[in-house]
Amino acid sequence: xxxxxxxxxxxxxxxxxxxxxxxxxxxxxxxxxxxxxxxxxxxxxxxxxxxxxxxxxxxxxxxxxxxxxxxxxxxxxxxxxxxxxxxxxxxxxxxxxxxxxxxxxxxxxxxxxxxxxxxxxxxxxxxxxxxxxxxxxxxxxxxxxxxxxxxxxxxxxxxxxxxxxxxxxxxxxxxxxxxxxxxxxxxxxxxxxxxxxxxxxxxxxxxxxxxxxxxxxxxxxxxxxxxxxxxxxxxxxxxxxxxxxxxxxxxxxxxxxxxxxxxxxxxxxxxxxxxxxxxxxxxxxxxxxxxxxxxxxxxxxxxxxxxxxxxxxxxxxxxxxxxxxxxxxxxxxxxxxxxxxxxxxxxxxxxxxxxxxxxxxxxxxxxxxxxxxxxxxxxxxxxxxxxxxxxxxxxxxxxxxxxxxxxxxxxxxxxxxxxxxxxxxxxxxxxxxxxxxxxxxxxxxxxxxxxxxxxxxxxxxxxxxxxxxxxxxxxxxxxxxxxxxx
Ligand SMILES: *Cc1c(COP(=O)(O)O)cnc(C)c1O
Numbered sequence: 001x002x003x004x005x006x007x008x009x010x011x012x013x014x015x016x017x018x019x020x021x022x023x024x025x026x027x028x029x030x031x032x033x034x035x036x037x038x039x040x041x042x043x044x045x046x047x048x049x050x051x052x053x054x055x056x057x058x059x060x061x062x063x064x065x066x067x068x069x070x071x072x073x074x075x076x077x078x079x080x081x082x083x084x085x086x087x088x089x090x091x092x093x094x095x096x097x098x099x100x101x102x103x104x105x106x107x108x109x110x111x112x113x114x115x116x117x118x119x120x121x122x123x124x125x126x127x128x129x130x131x132x133x134x135x136x137x138x139x140x141x142x143x144x145x146x147x148x149x150x151x152x153x154x155x156x157x158x159x160x161x162x163x164x165x166x167x168x169x170x171x172x173x174x175x176x177x178x179x180x181x182x183x184x185x186x187x188x189x190x191x192x193x194x195x196x197x198x199x200x201x202x203x204x205x206x207x208x209x210x211x212x213x214x215x216x217x218x219x220x221x222x223x224x225x226x227x228x229x230x231x232x233x234x235x236x237x238x239x240x241x242x243x244x245x246x247x248x249x250x251x252x253x254x255x256x257x258x259x260x261x262x263x264x265x266x267x268x269x270x271x272x273x274x275x276x277x278x279x280x281x282x283x284x285x286x287x288x289x290x291x292x293x294x295x296x297x298x299x300x301x302x303x304x305x306x307x308x309x310x311x312x313x314x315x316x317x318x319x320x321x322x323x324x325x326x327x328x329x330x331x332x333x334x335x336x337x338x339x340x341x342x343x344x345x346x347x348x349x350x351x352x353x354x355x356x357x358x359x360x361x362x363x364x365x366x367x368x369x370x371x372x373x374x375x376x377x378x379x380x381x382x383x384x385x386x387x388x389x390x391x392x393x394x395x396x397x398x399x400x401x402x403x404x405x406x407x408x409x410x411x412x413x414x415x416x417x418x419x420x421x422x423x424x425x426x427x428x429x430x431x432x433x434x435x436x437x438x439x440x441x442x443x444x445x446x447x448x449x450x451x452x453x454x455x456x457x458x459x460x461x462x463x464x465x466x467x468x469x470x471x472x473x474x475x476x477x478x479x480x481x482x483x484x485x486x
Pocket of ligand 1: 076077136137138170172214
């Protein structure tokens with residue numbers, strides 16, 4: 001135990017203080033408070049200095065891993081750096097002190113940000129209009145599918161209850177479809193990893209509401225037959241939904257609207273550099289083609305002929321999916337990111353992310369099994385170590401990476417491979433960082449042969465060792481006292 005691992009309650013010394021409250025400031029007020037709200041006894045609080053508190057929280061924060069502390073090659077998740085200017089803009093008092101119930105004419109600047117971000121994302125994706133109301137990617141999927149249902153419903157086409165989802169899809173896709181009350185039909189991939197058109201054809205009839213896809217798919221492969229898929233699905237009366245959570249490889253290069261997609265979501269907390277932090281706050285804007293714009297949920301922002309921005313509600317809309325208008329602070333950060341990059345640099349994001357992914361793939365394929373050897377987009381998948389005889393698993397490799405100061409990649413996803421390791425470096429890492437990652441991955445492959453037990457028992461240097469993952473998920477220790485005592 002390091003000296004600073006002492007619990008802040010153990011550090012407590014009677015009478016020690018880190019603050020001074022104005023004298024009697026509250027004494028006068030207590031008389032105004034209802035009796036039942038008044039505390040009878042003193043709260044159990046540690047008595048510590050300001051420095052004790054600063055160290056306590058700083059040390060706790062260092063027990064966690066974040067993109068600000070190290071490389072985070074999480075496939076299917078785009079863990080790129082979050083530029084600090086985003087935070088500064090989102091913290092400006094003119095934005096930060098707004099209230100969601102203020103009249104439109106007093107929040108014109110905020111509504112203009114909404115409007116401009118909407119225009120920017122529409123230009124980037126080839127969609128007509130976005131809603132920013134959903135709080136996450138999966139929430140965006142649900143909103144997009146509700147919009148799809150609404151479209152069929154408004155046309156009196158009520159037989160359409162099925163959604164086609166490829167077997168390589170992100171787990172949230174079938175889950176969102178099920179939550180939306182739609183039936184999931186799986187379509188198989190070819191051995192090359194893309195949708196098998198011949199398996200798709202027989203599924204298409206007048207019960208199909210649409211198909212959910214991502215392109216490049218979760219294997220990092222571009223579905224080159226997308227035009228034909230779009231024709232087939234539209235031909236049977238269905239719509240195409242694009243999961244744009246990881247939009248990085250296409251940013252400024254290829255537009256889902258041009259590929260034939262009707263509805264899509266983006267994850268601002270992936271592609272648009274806003275933090276993922278502890279599961280949120282996130283933002284999963286949903287964009288649609290023109291013929292679906294009326295069905296997007298309320299409220300919406302429109303620019304009037306008077307040049308002013310107005311919050312409107314329309315009747316055809318798919319109800320509301322969140323209180324007010326989404327996570328405005330997150331929208332500000334994404335808008336800042338787009339403006340900071342500018343039109344020209346937005347186009348560099350995809351190629352650089354793609355180059356980085358292919359570089360890692362090529363450098364490591366002599367140590368890790370590469371089931372799909374073609375050029376990838378922003379991410380790719382290994383199927384565990386090349387040398388299987390050691391019995392060292394993908395989980396062991398992932399845990400060992402933590403000892404070397406790297407976050408583990410995504411593991412055991414996609415389900416197509418038993419020992420999947422999915423790596424996505426993003427464009428924000430330098431060649432030096434990527435090279436150290438490659439060196440360590442090689443070193444781990446050597447350790448798998450020379451000292452497999454070190455890997456099986458990894459991690460060795462982290463605040464908590466290897467956890468029983470089921471118990472950790474079902475009964476998490478969320479209190480630092482429990483954690484330090486465990
Ligand atoms: C992350 C991700 C999602 C879900 O986004 P959340 O914000 O975590 O709900 C959906 N699809 C894909 C492909 C993703 O990578």
